[in-house]
Amino acid sequence: MFLDRKMQEELLLRLREDYPEPVEFHEIAGSDDRNFQQNAFYLKEHELIEGWDTQELGGTTPTVETARITKLGLDHLEDDGGIDAIRRTVIVRLEADEIRALMTAKIEAADIPATQKVEFLERLKSLVGKAFDDTILKFLKDAMNNPEGLVRIFSQIT
Numbered sequence: 001m002f003l004d005r006k007m008q009e010e011l012l013l014r015l016r017e018d019y020p021e022p023v024e025f026h027e028i029a030g031s032d033d034r035n036f037q038q039n040a041f042y043l044k045e046h047e048l049i050e051g052w053d054t055q056e057l058g059g060t061t062p063t064v065e066t067a068r069i070t071k072l073g074l075d076h077l078e079d080d081g082g083i084d085a086i087r088r089t090v091i092v093r094l095e096a097d098e099i100r101a102l103m104t105a106k107i108e109a110a111d112i113p114a115t116q117k118v119e120f121l122e123r124l125k126s127l128v129g130k131a132f133d134d135t136i137l138k139f140l141k142d143a144m145n146n147p148e149g150l151v152r153i154f155s156q157i158t
Helices: 005-018 034-045 071-078 082-087 096-109 114-126 129-144 147-156
Strands: 049-054 063-069
Touching (some): 005 049, 005 071, 034 063
């Protein structure tokens, strides 16, 4: 037996066409081939398909006769992590006033001339809406480019 990824993908794609209904394998060309059956069992073991198999009386090898794609099989085809990945997404909301307060404190503590502090604080106060959002995104991207800062932050996490 060898794993045939192309065959597996074609089977999953065919089963997706009829989802959620099961498909009779006799409708699929080559389904009586031993390698096809082995790959179908492999997909079944990984819960990408749900199959109903039969075994001839006295026979030793079961045969998948009918199958349908599972939610895991559908997610595998989409290659996006599926609903579970979407459900694990964490949304972080920060209030603009909290961010402004943090930025104000950093500007005031900075070792820069007083005139520059006043200028920066005025600019910060003037940022609203999309301009404020864009500025925050620039700060985050810049922070991500500072490996030392990231190491320091992660070392403080308990």
